[in-house]
Amino acid sequence: MGREEGGVVIFGAKEASKIVEELGASFSAGKTRTYEWRRSQLKSLLKVAKEHEQEIIDALSGDLSKPEFEAYVQEIAMLKNSCKLALKELKHWMAPEKVKTSLTTFPSSAEIVYEPLGVVLVISAWNYPFLLSLDPVVGAIAAGNAVVLKPSEIAPASSKLLAKLLGEYMDTSSIRVVEGAVEETSALLEQKWDKICYTGNARVGRIVMAAAAKHLTPVLLELGGKSPVIVDSGINLQVTTRRIIAGKWGCNNGQACISPDYIITTKDFAPKLVDSLKLELEKCYGKSPLESKDLSRIVNSNHWNRLKKLLDDERVSGKIVHGGEVEETKLRIAPTILLDVPRDSLIMNEEIFGPLLPIITVEKLEESFDIINSGTKPLAAYLFTDDKKLKQLFVKNVSAGGLVINDTTIHLAVHTLPFGGVGESGIGAYHGKFSFDAFSHKKAVVYRSFAGDASIRYAPYTKGKLRL
Numbered sequence: 210m211g212r213e214e215g216g217v218v219i220f221g222a223k224e225a226s227k228i229v230e231e232l233g234a235s236f237s238a239g240k241t242r243t244y245e246w247r248r249s250q251l252k253s254l255l256k257v258a259k260e261h262e263q264e265i266i267d268a269l270s271g272d273l274s275k276p277e278f279e280a281y282v283q284e285i286a287m288l289k290n291s292c293k294l295a296l297k298e299l300k301h302w303m304a305p306e307k308v309k310t311s312l313t314t315f316p317s318s319a320e321i322v323y324e325p326l327g328v329v330l331v332i333s334a335w336n337y338p339f340l341l342s343l344d345p346v347v348g349a350i351a352a353g354n355a356v357v358l359k360p361s362e363i364a365p366a367s368s369k370l371l372a373k374l375l376g377e378y379m380d381t382s383s384i385r386v387v388e389g390a391v392e393e394t395s396a397l398l399e400q401k402w403d404k405i406c407y408t409g410n411a412r413v414g415r416i417v418m419a420a421a422a423k424h425l426t427p428v429l430l431e432l433g434g435k436s437p438v439i440v441d442s443g444i445n446l447q448v449t450t451r452r453i454i455a456g457k458w459g460c461n462n463g464q465a466c467i468s469p470d471y472i473i474t475t476k477d478f479a480p481k482l483v484d485s486l487k488l489e490l491e492k493c494y495g496k497s498p499l500e501s502k503d504l505s506r507i508v509n510s511n512h513w514n515r516l517k518k519l520l521d522d523e524r525v526s527g528k529i530v531h532g533g534e535v536e537e538t539k540l541r542i543a544p545t546i547l548l549d550v551p552r553d554s555l556i557m558n559e560e561i562f563g564p565l566l567p568i569i570t571v572e573k574l575e576e577s578f579d580i581i582n583s584g585t586k587p588l589a590a591y592l593f594t595d596d597k598k599l600k601q602l603f604v605k606n607v608s609a610g611g612l613v614i615n616d617t618t619i620h621l622a623v624h625t626l627p628f629g630g631v632g633e634s635g636i637g638a639y640h641g642k643f644s645f646d647a648f649s650h651k652k653a654v655v656y657r658s659f660a661g662d663a664s665i666r667y668a669p670y671t672k673g674k675l676r677l
């Protein structure tokens with residue numbers, strides 16, 4: 210894909226521009242707009258997931274030691290479901306939507322026509338490298354766009370496999386994969402795209418948005434944040450604990466954008482919750498969790514060191530009530546719980562994105578809302594309670610990309626809900642029909658006939674007309 214200079218393959222602005230030109234020509238020729246093309250490409254993507262399960266599982270194991278169960282359920286099956294839904298609903302999604310008109314325009318009819326945007330860029334992250342790369346691609350194809358996918362260099366095995374499989378299965382005149390890191394992504398970002406979908410951290414989100422602004426390109430930014438879990442006392446403790454564990458350590462060992470980041474509970478209840486977490490964690494991952502095959506490792510040494518620094522912060526020393534074991538050579542960190550960490554500690558001031566779970570305590574749970582709202586808006590927020598009033602207050606007072614009551618992370622699997630952030634956790638949303646919408650322009654179309662031509666709208670604007 211790149212040019213060779215002194216034995217080094219270079220992918221720069223020249224190569225990026227050539228790709229955009231080629232895909233632009235294919236889009237302009239109308240190829241990607243047809244129902245048949247969209248259907249055939251969605252089928253091919255489904256085939257990628259069906260026929261290469263083991264290779265995908267192996268790549269995820271290489272990049273993250275991701276357990277096979279998580280690789281299958283959280284990436285492969287989710288992608289298959291997205292493809293199947295898009296295939297089932299495609300005709301319906303593509304159909305113009307009739308809407309009512311008003312008396313002012315009588316007689317007339319109107320409709321919303323869903324138009325593809327053009328050539329779109331999808332930049333994805335390393336933590337769910339298959340799903341986060343291909344799920345937006347499903348939406349982009351369903352909406353009739355040409356697509357360039359740039360997977361994360363931090364998950365190299367997955368990136369390589371994506372490039373290989375999409376090259377083999379997809380129509381490369383309209384769908385391409387560009388592998389690479391900052392240099393390659395920067396070259397891509399210099400180009401004029403019709404939409405950029407970026408998944409990753411907010412710092413790079415700002416870089417993406419600044420590059421997009423130069424061309425007035427719209428963006429879909431899927432970012433992160435500190436997703437809190439409020440735990441009330443009158444709950445089914447075992448179910449609560451298991452669902453927190455599933456959303457935290459059962460999602461890539463906490464390296465997931467909607468994993469619980471921290472817990473807020475009352476002072477009185479915290480010891481019971483800690484005991485239950487310890488008990489259930491041991492049932493899931495045994496007495497030596499660093500050896501567990503059911504926990505992903507930390508993706509690389511940069512992230513391992515970042516997490517270790519959070520643990521080494523002197524403000525949290527003595528606060529570890531469970532776990533804390535680390536193994537640098539294998540990039541492992543055990544599920545770790547910290548109780549009563551100070552609010553000014555490092556761990557409470559950045560997204561953790563790993564297996565550490567701080568608990569902060571309050572006198573009354575209602576205080577949680579102010580704590581959450583004092584930070585940037587999270588991507589998700591969770592509440593465990595049986596108290597109807599508290600549920601209502603939570604929904605009313607907490608602003609986050611999504612909320613779940615009495616579970617964690619499962620809103621991701623409800624395809625009738627938009628998935629995205631608010632404020633610092635993102636701009637726009639996708640999943641299900643929202644993915645189709647995210648990559649479509651809703652064109653407003655009004656139909657009129659020559660009948661009923663009222664002279665009132667035309668000059669001269671006499672006083673009589675004004676009073677009418």
Ligand code: NAD
Pocket residue numbers: 332333334335336337341359360361362363389390391394395408409410411413416430431432433434465466467560562588629630635
């Ligand atoms: P990452 O390091 O893989 O970066 C994401 C993408 O940005 C990569 O493709 C990378 O090549 C590119 N990139 C990195 N630096 C760049 C630069 N200077 N210029 C241009 N492109 C650049 O992933 P990450 O950021 O470590 O991902 C973790 C973050 O993503 C967390 O904050 C997490 O919450 C968030 N996330 C959000 C979602 C979501 O759906 N909302 C999903 C997963 C992760």
